[in-house]
Structure formats: structure tokens, C-alpha cells
Amino acid sequence: MAVFAVVFAVALSLVCISATLLRWNELRYRKKGLPSGTMGWPVFGETTEFLKHGPNFIKNQRARYGDFFKSHILGCPTIVSMDPEVNKYILMNESKGLVPGYPQSMLDILGKCNIAAVHGSTHKYMRGALLSLISPTMIRSHILPKIDHFIRSHLANWHHHVIDIQQKTKEMAFMSSLKQIAGIESSSIAQEFMHEFFKLVLGTLSLPIDLPGTNYRRGFQARKNIVNILRKLIEERRASKETEEVDMLSCLLKEEENKYKLSDEEIIDLIITLLYSGYETVSTTSMMAVKYLHDHPHVLQDLRKEHLAIRAKKKPDEPITWEDYKAMRFTRAVIFETSRLATIVNGVLRKTTQEMEINGFMIPKGWRIYVYTREVNYDPYLYPDPLTFNPWRWMEKSLESQHYFLIFGGGTRQCPGKELGIAEISTFLHYFVTRYRWEETEGNKLVKFPRVEAPNGLRIRVSSY
Numbered sequence: 001m002a003v004f005a006v007v008f009a010v011a012l013s014l015v016c017i018s019a020t021l022l023r024w025n026e027l028r029y030r031k032k033g034l035p036s037g038t039m040g041w042p043v044f045g046e047t048t049e050f051l052k053h054g055p056n057f058i059k060n061q062r063a064r065y066g067d068f069f070k071s072h073i074l075g076c077p078t079i080v081s082m083d084p085e086v087n088k089y090i091l092m093n094e095s096k097g098l099v100p101g102y103p104q105s106m107l108d109i110l111g112k113c114n115i116a117a118v119h120g121s122t123h124k125y126m127r128g129a130l131l132s133l134i135s136p137t138m139i140r141s142h143i144l145p146k147i148d149h150f151i152r153s154h155l156a157n158w159h160h161h162v163i164d165i166q167q168k169t170k171e172m173a174f175m176s177s178l179k180q181i182a183g184i185e186s187s188s189i190a191q192e193f194m195h196e197f198f199k200l201v202l203g204t205l206s207l208p209i210d211l212p213g214t215n216y217r218r219g220f221q222a223r224k225n226i227v228n229i230l231r232k233l234i235e236e237r238r239a240s241k242e243t244e245e246v247d248m249l250s251c252l253l254k255e256e257e258n259k260y261k262l263s264d265e266e267i268i269d270l271i272i273t274l275l276y277s278g279y280e281t282v283s284t285t286s287m288m289a290v291k292y293l294h295d296h297p298h299v300l301q302d303l304r305k306e307h308l309a310i311r312a313k314k315k316p317d318e319p320i321t322w323e324d325y326k327a328m329r330f331t332r333a334v335i336f337e338t339s340r341l342a343t344i345v346n347g348v349l350r351k352t353t354q355e356m357e358i359n360g361f362m363i364p365k366g367w368r369i370y371v372y373t374r375e376v377n378y379d380p381y382l383y384p385d386p387l388t389f390n391p392w393r394w395m396e397k398s399l400e401s402q403h404y405f406l407i408f409g410g411g412t413r414q415c416p417g418k419e420l421g422i423a424e425i426s427t428f429l430h431y432f433v434t435r436y437r438w439e440e441t442e443g444n445k446l447v448k449f450p451r452v453e454a455p456n457g458l459r460i461r462v463s464s465y
Ligand code: HEM
Pocket: 100, 115, 116, 127, 130, 134, 273, 274, 277, 278, 279, 281, 282, 285, 339, 344, 345, 348, 349, 406, 407, 408, 409, 410, 412, 413, 414, 415, 416, 417, 418, 420, 421, 422
């Protein structure tokens, strides 16, 4: 009986303490002018629920508090905005003090000249330098031939093998970028670089706790190693007298010809930006396209028709050209429908640099704003029968130019790598569907990755087409 009384008393005190802490945290943030919502526990806020339930957490909160509510996630008081008009306003108004609000670990590890860490004129300059490397002219004459060459060799010998498609598309996204940036391919440097890069990515998604054994510490160390590799590459390039093949590094180092004069530190952070931004987006879209194509044979049939028609006009080893890429209309539709249905990017983060009024509420300085764009992808008015994988919807009208199309972001930070990313995925699909057929062997279960629900360890058995 006494034991029961003690257990009861402890349980009751825990309930009381928890209720007091929750209430205290709510009162702390109950400033006049803030939208409704819950703030969870002191310090931790609602991070656990957010990470555990992902999009469902946001959906539930929306049902209770509407399209614009407050929360406390990932260590910061946050406004979640799902209102399309408000989101557009936020994305268009960086100059009013709505700057990128990515987590500290990401900013620390990607470097202080990283594009998400710079604002105003510095952002404009860094973005200009980046765009000059990946413009349509550059893709057409220098990058597409490199992508074509790389993907052919990456896809060689898959016949009769069981392939972990997630692993392969990750390697593809990274290695293809490395070839475009510095002409490096399947050497020991590439392997070492990739190993460090995967650690860097994990570090950017971790809590910024600088202790031995943490992903943050490992990520930070990986950054140092990558910086050393890049410094060496830059020195070697400067020392070498040979006329180089054109790649992104050679363009950045040609001081007389390039109107953007970047310091070595800026060049290094720009290269890390390029590798990081295209990595998860391109690899996950490619993997999910393979998954959806497997599940929808009639889509695969039309896609294959498009690519076989292109191949029919070429010699077996002839690379694909810009004109071929532009003719891949159905492939583009498959890529958009994959990005929509899998929601490769749930939303983007901003933060306020001063107290400001948004949507009729006063948002304090330093609050994060989660511009949540996921739900738009499943809006039945915009995309009838939204849960069906239907690439043809992108063929009928110009959905790509609608203002609610935010798969590649919007405003001053709209993805500069959109065309490059689509060109890479299209080239991958070109060689994959014209060379192979495949069946799934395991990994159907969908799991939540930081940004997307995707099959874990999807394996496919590949045979010649
Ligand atoms: C194909 C898949 C891709 C998707 C879905 C995608 C999506 C996005 C989104 C939503 C943003 C906006 C972020 C924000 O507003 O904070 C963005 C920005 C960015 N993306 Fe992409 N991206 C893709 C591929 C790429 C590739 C291949 C590159 C590499 C060149 C790239 C480079 C960037 C950069 C550098 C930014 C930051 C731009 C800035 O802050 O001015 N992306 N991307």
C-alpha cells in the first residue's frame, strides 16, 4: 500500500511539474499579436513531435490553428506558414528582413561564404558567380557532355545485378557533380572526397553539439578535410601550365575572363554549396522516379517510347545533346510529377532580422518562419486526384509556370540548379530505361528521411532491356 502511495505521489508530482512547465512555456510566448499555436516544452519545444510525425504533425496543427501558426521546433520559436499568398510574400521580401533561417549546424559546416549564409549584395554576387557556372549555355556546351559520359559509365554493368538504388543514385549525384566541378572521376581522391562528403551531410542535419563522437563534430572535421582537398586541387590547377578542359573550377580560376572575382575561401564554399544543394534533391528524385515507374508500367512504357525514339536517330555510343534533352517533354513531366508526389522539399526556412508584421501578426526578431509548401502539392483543386501518379497532367497546361509551383522554391532564392538537376535526372532516366528493365526485390517500406518519405534501401534486380 505504502509503495502504491509513493508511486502515485511521484506520478502526480510529475504530471503537475509537466503541466506547469508546459503552461510556463506557453505564457512565455503569449505575446500580443502572435498567431495561435503551441510551444511545447521549454528548450525542446515540439521538436520530438515534429521529427517523429513529420508532415502529419504540421497537418494536425493546421487543423487546430489554421494556415499560419506558432510552434517551437529545432531549438527556435517558429511560425509555420502554409498560406500560398503569405508564402509568396515571404519568399519575395528578403530585403525587408526575411533572410534564410537554416539551422546553425548547416551554416557552420557549409561555411560562412555559403549561399544560405550570405544576404543582400553578397548573396547577389555569389549567386551571380554560381549562375555563370551553370547557365543554359554552360550546360549545353560543357556540362551535358560530362553528365552523359559519367552516367554511361555509372550505369555500366548493372545487368544481372541486384542494385541498392538509393546508394547508386546518391553516388551518382555526388560523383556527377564532382566531374562537372573539377573533372574528377572514379579516382582515389573521388572516393576519399565522397566518404568525407557523406559525413559532412550528416553533420549539417545534426544538433550543433561539439563533442567527440557527435555527427556535428564529425561533419565539422569532414569539412576541414574537404577544404584541404579543395585547396590542394586549386594549387595544382594554378601550378599546371597545360591548357585545361573547361570545368567549373577552371572557370572560377580564370581571373581575366571571369567577371566574378572570388577569393579561394569563397571558391571553396561555392563548390561545397554546389555539391550539397544538388546532392539529396537529385538523388532522391532519381530514386523515387525509379520507384514510381516500376509501380506504373504504362508511364514507363510512354517514357521508354520517348527515349527509344531519341536513340533510334543516333549511333549506339552517341551522347545526348541539348536538343535531345529539350525534346524530352514527357521525361520532364515524369520528373515534375515525381517531385510533386514525393515532395522532395517540404518547405524552406527563413528568419526575421527585426520585429515585423506578417499576415496581420507581429513576428518578433529572430523567429524562424517555415514556409511550408508541401500541402500545395496535394491540393485537389490544383492537381485533380492528387495522390495519383499522373505525369500527363504536366503535358496539358503550363503548370510549371503557375505561381503556386514551388518545388524549386521562389523569389530571390529560387533554385538556380533547376535546369541542371532536371538535365541530370533526364540523362539518368535516358540510359536507365533504354538499357534495362528491373523488378523490386526489397525495400518497399516507406521511411521518413529528413525531407522526404522514401523507400529505405530499395533494391532492384536489373536485366537488359
Ligand atoms: C532537381 C532537384 C532540385 C530541387 C527539387 C531543388 C530545390 C530547391 C529549392 C526548393 C530551393 C530554395 C531554397 C530556399 O529558398 O531557401 C533551392 C535552392 C538552391 N538550389 Fe536547388 N534544387 C534541386 C537541384 C539543385 C541542383 C542540381 C543544384 C546545383 C547546382 C541546386 C542548387 C541550389 C542552390 C545553390 C540554391 C540556393 C539558392 C540561393 O540561396 O540563392 N539545386 N533548390
